[in-house]
Amino acid sequence: MAAHDAIVVGAGIAGAATAYELRRAGLARVLLLERGAPAGVGTGRSAAIVRQHYSTKVMARIAKAAVERFARLADELGRDVGYRPVGYLFIPPPGTESAAQANVAMQRELGTDTVWLGANALGRFDWLNSEGLPGAAYEAKGGYADPVATTEAYVAAFVRDGGDVRLKTPARRLLRAGDRITGVETDDGEQSAGIVVNAAGPFAGLLAATAGLDLPMRAVREQDTVWQGRPGRPLPVPSISDGADAIYVRPMGEGRFIVGRGFPKPYQDVDPYNFKETADDAFVADIQGRLATRFPGLADARLMHAYAALYDVTPDWYPFIGPRAGLAGYADFSGGSGHGFKTALAIAAELARWLTSGEAAEDFRQLSHDRVPAGRLIQQSYGGNRG
Numbered sequence: 420m421a422a423h424d425a426i427v428v429g430a431g432i433a434g435a436a437t438a439y440e441l442r443r444a445g446l447a448r449v450l451l452l453e454r455g456a457p458a459g460v461g462t463g464r465s466a467a468i469v470r471q472h473y474s475t476k477v478m479a480r481i482a483k484a485a486v487e488r489f490a491r492l493a494d495e496l497g498r499d500v501g502y503r504p505v506g507y508l509f510i511p512p513p514g515t516e517s518a519a520q521a522n523v524a525m526q527r528e529l530g531t532d533t534v535w536l537g538a539n540a541l542g543r544f545d546w547l548n549s550e551g552l553p554g555a556a557y558e559a560k561g562g563y564a565d566p567v568a569t570t571e572a573y574v575a576a577f578v579r580d581g582g583d584v585r586l587k588t589p590a591r592r593l594l595r596a597g598d599r600i601t602g603v604e605t606d607d608g609e610q611s612a613g614i615v616v617n618a619a620g621p622f623a624g625l626l627a628a629t630a631g632l633d634l635p636m637r638a639v640r641e642q643d644t645v646w647q648g649r650p651g652r653p654l655p656v657p658s659i660s661d662g663a664d665a666i667y668v669r670p671m672g673e674g675r676f677i678v679g680r681g682f683p684k685p686y687q688d689v690d691p692y693n694f695k696e697t698a699d700d701a702f703v704a705d706i707q708g709r710l711a712t713r714f715p716g717l718a719d720a721r722l723m724h725a726y727a728a729l730y731d732v733t734p735d736w737y738p739f740i741g742p743r744a745g746l747a748g749y750a751d752f753s754g755g756s757g758h759g760f761k762t763a764l765a766i767a768a769e770l771a772r773w774l775t776s777g778e779a780a781e782d783f784r785q786l787s788h789d790r791v792p793a794g795r796l797i798q799q800s801y802g803g804n805r806g
């Protein structure tokens with residue numbers, strides 16, 4: 420018998436939530452392995468915008484479930500996870516206004532609390548220069564959460580529920596016997612498991628390769644800036660994806676904002692083990708210019724901080740989730756592609772159900788890596804991590 424019912428590799432939000440959900444779904448012996456510390460890679464530097472606006476039914480459904488979960492997560496896990504439903508505004512990229520309105524209609528059919536605000540309605544936001552904007556989608560329950568607090572809360576709840584977590588413990592390779600993954604090797608030796616979940620973020624492809632598994636994924640450098648607005652200025656209230664100016668703006672409270680560039684933009688592929696973690700001066704200047712035009716109250720904001728982190732990007736910017744045809748004992752949960760923080764809550768719950776009962780919704784099964792060899796990549800309206 421395997422020593423563990425499940426081993427989850429990686430304690431970013433994906434692995435932490437999955438380990439917790441597997442315990443909750445009834446697996447007795449779940450081991451969570453983390454090379455460094457929880458949320459130490461992409462999750463810890465995430466802008467962590469929480470939104471439900473997606474252009475595919477499957478991701479809109481998942482995002483809705485995730486927002487519902489955020490609303491009760493602090494009670495469930497016993498800690499504040501920093502979820503702040505300050506609202507979310509989606510300004511569609513040029514030429515996608517009709518698609519955005521159709522997507523709002525699709526989301527409303529799913530029961531999502533979202534509305535389309537026409538050009539005139541945007542005038543109510545005194546912090547927004549709405550000139551030239553055709554309208555925007557608005558969600559009252561969107562906003563943001565604290566990605567580190569959320570991940571740590573999942574890990575703590577997992578341990579409280581009897582889970583075993585080992586930090587500073589890399590999985591060196593997957594163990595494979597024919598068409599079955601049988602465990603992982605750590606520096607302490609071989610660890611056998613009924614199932615291994617690869618939630619290693621930008622390193623997931625490298626881990627998969629140790630067992631000869633294909634996992635097409637780019638590690639892309641993503642820069643962010645943090646600005647302090649001045650008192651007395653009209654400052655944005657909700658989290659915002661501004662497709663007109665290709666930036667995102669995420670409040671942090673107390674007049675501070677995380678601001679990054681959104682799709683489309685140049686993407687820089689890097690070595691996940693070795694990349695420049697500080698931001699480029701030209702990037703900061705570019706952000707400042709875009710910010711000042713659309714959000715005049717931030718024109719004289721003070722730069723507090725700037726940094727770079729990693730996106731793990733799949734060929735269609737949708738994650739790889741679940742088992743693969745013809746391979747036992749293994750599941751993917753990676754490829755958040757720059758929008759995988761908030762959805763991880765709902766994905767982890769559905770993944771745990773799939774792995775423990777064999778049951779999964781048909782649309783959810785389509786997110787398996789099997790879509791790559793089958794040539795069935797996901798099609799979305801906006802491109803990139805806008806989903």
Ligand SMILES: Cc1cc2nc3c(=O)[nH]c(=O)nc-3n(C[C@H](O)[C@H](O)[C@H](O)COP(=O)(O)OP(=O)(O)OC[C@H]3O[C@@H](n4cnc5c(N)ncnc54)[C@H](O)[C@@H]3O)c2cc1C
Pocket residue numbers: 428429430431432433434452453454455456457458459460461462463464465466467468469588589590591618619620621622623626641642643728729730752753754755756757758759760761762
């Ligand atoms: C700058 C930035 C802004 C973002 N903004 C948003 C946003 O606004 N909204 C949103 O929803 N998403 C956003 N995202 C995306 C989101 O944060 C990520 O999709 C998500 O956090 C990825 O979580 P993860 O657990 O899959 O990966 P990671 O957080 O990368 O975690 C993977 C973990 O695996 C560990 N690991 C790797 N290899 C091994 C091994 N061999 N053995 C043991 N452990 C290993 C790593 O140390 C790491 O802790 C953003 C991401 C970035 C970088």
